[in-house]
Amino acid sequence: MTEAILLVGGQGTRLRPVTVNTPKPMVPAAGVPFLAHQIARAAAAGVTHIVMATCYLAEVFEPYFGDGSDFGITLEYVVEDEPLGTGGAIRNAAQRLTGGPDSPVLVFNGDILTGLDIAGLVESHQAADADVSLHLVRVEDPRAFGLVPTDSEGRVLAFTEKPQTPEEIITDQINAGCYVFRRSVIDSIPAGRPVSVERETFPGLLDSGAKLHGVTEDTYWLDLGKPESFVQASADLVRGIVSSPAVPGPRGEALVLPGAVVADGAKLSGGTVVGAGARIESGAVVQGSIVLDGATLGPDTVVSASLIGAGASVGSRTVVNGAVVGDGAVVGADNELRAGVRVWCEAELPDAAVRFSSDR
Ligand code: GDD
Ligand code: MG
Numbered sequence: 001m002t003e004a005i006l007l008v009g010g011q012g013t014r015l016r017p018v019t020v021n022t023p024k025p026m027v028p029a030a031g032v033p034f035l036a037h038q039i040a041r042a043a044a045a046g047v048t049h050i051v052m053a054t055c056y057l058a059e060v061f062e063p064y065f066g067d068g069s070d071f072g073i074t075l076e077y078v079v080e081d082e083p084l085g086t087g088g089a090i091r092n093a094a095q096r097l098t099g100g101p102d103s104p105v106l107v108f109n110g111d112i113l114t115g116l117d118i119a120g121l122v123e124s125h126q127a128a129d130a131d132v133s134l135h136l137v138r139v140e141d142p143r144a145f146g147l148v149p150t151d152s153e154g155r156v157l158a159f160t161e162k163p164q165t166p167e168e169i170i171t172d173q174i175n176a177g178c179y180v181f182r183r184s185v186i187d188s189i190p191a192g193r194p195v196s197v198e199r200e201t202f203p204g205l206l207d208s209g210a211k212l213h214g215v216t217e218d219t220y221w222l223d224l225g226k227p228e229s230f231v232q233a234s235a236d237l238v239r240g241i242v243s244s245p246a247v248p249g250p251r252g253e254a255l256v257l258p259g260a261v262v263a264d265g266a267k268l269s270g271g272t273v274v275g276a277g278a279r280i281e282s283g284a285v286v287q288g289s290i291v292l293d294g295a296t297l298g299p300d301t302v303v304s305a306s307l308i309g310a311g312a313s314v315g316s317r318t319v320v321n322g323a324v325v326g327d328g329a330v331v332g333a334d335n336e337l338r339a340g341v342r343v344w345c346e347a348e349l350p351d352a353a354v355r356f357s358s359d360r
Contacts, residue, residue: 087195109177115220235271
């Protein structure tokens with residue numbers, strides 16, 4: 001039996017995600033709340049018991065995920081009164097774990113999509129007899145992450161969260177947000193106060209001579225902090241570039257959920273998802289986008305790499321590229337929305353109100 005803690009809290013999650021009214025972990029990616037993919041992937045890797053550590057709105061998660069039986073696991077919720085930070089949340093959630101002091105405990109950041117071999121990470125942790133094992137990936141720009149240099153055997157040499165100076169950037173290897181802890185190490189984290197696992201626990205463990213083992217696996221890995229990454233993650237799930245047992249349909253160019261209406265002359269590609277009750281009119285071209293439930297894309301709209309919120313509508317010939325249209329927003333015909341623009345929920349944009357291209 002393998003147990004896991006799923007971190008779903010912190011200040012970031014409280015913010016409205018991408019002008020869509022749903023809390024971030026519950027925004028659908030490839031047709032289901034994003035967290036469903038993490039839970040399903042963990043279950044497929046042999047995890048049987050997950051404790052979800054949240055610091056707000058457990059009532060959002062519980063009605064959907066219930067006791068975990070739909071995923072073939074036991075799922076429990078632990079709610080912090082005040083955010084306890086990543087380390088404090090792990091310590092707090094561990095009260096619900098049942099394994100002994102030496103048993104491995106998986107910990108997942110809740111805002112990562114990865115193709116990591118989870119069972120392989122646990123095996124490697126046990127083979128290395130490590131106190132903590134960390135999945136590491138290489139990225140082009142490591143500044144927004146935790147830097148984790150290792151020696152030739154994978155032993156972690158330092159942990160620098162969000163480096164502030166160029167001198168601190170000594171590696172492109174970063175913390176990918178998935179760990180295996182020896183249970184007794186979690187019990188050594190102070191209880192009842194905020195603790196950052198990245199800024200306090202890992203550096204402290206290194207100072208005390210604990211064995212932190214880095215596993216650099218070159219696999220699909222995406223941090224969903226930005227809306228454009230979220231849309232990308234959804235498209236990659238639909239196309240099967242990263243696999244999740246929770247995707248409600250076969251892999252392909254588009255996932256059209258039951259109750260959606262797609263006109264004959266519309267073209268869907270690039271891992272587009274069309275939610276229940278959404279309508280895509282004739283001549284629309286939709287690429288690598290998420291169209292949430294009840295949204296409408298008018299005739300000849302061109303939508304790519306974008307998220308169209310629930311019940312929103314986009315008028316004829318409007319171009320939406322790399323943008324987010326909030327729930328219930330009404331975008332008129334002949335607009336051009338590009339480059340990270342976000343239309344707030346329920347906002348109304350008249351016909352021909354915004355464009356990016358030069359005057360013709
Ligand atoms: N329950 C709970 N309580 N969860 C929390 C809290 C808290 O107080 N604070 C953060 N979390 C959760 C977040 O919801 C997220 O799933 C995870 O812990 C990591 O927190 P983020 O706020 O997303 O951190 P980050 O993205 O800046 O950096 C982290 O992730 C990077 C990889 O994406 C760090 O772990 C970095 O070292 C890492 O490279
Ligand atoms: Mg994050």
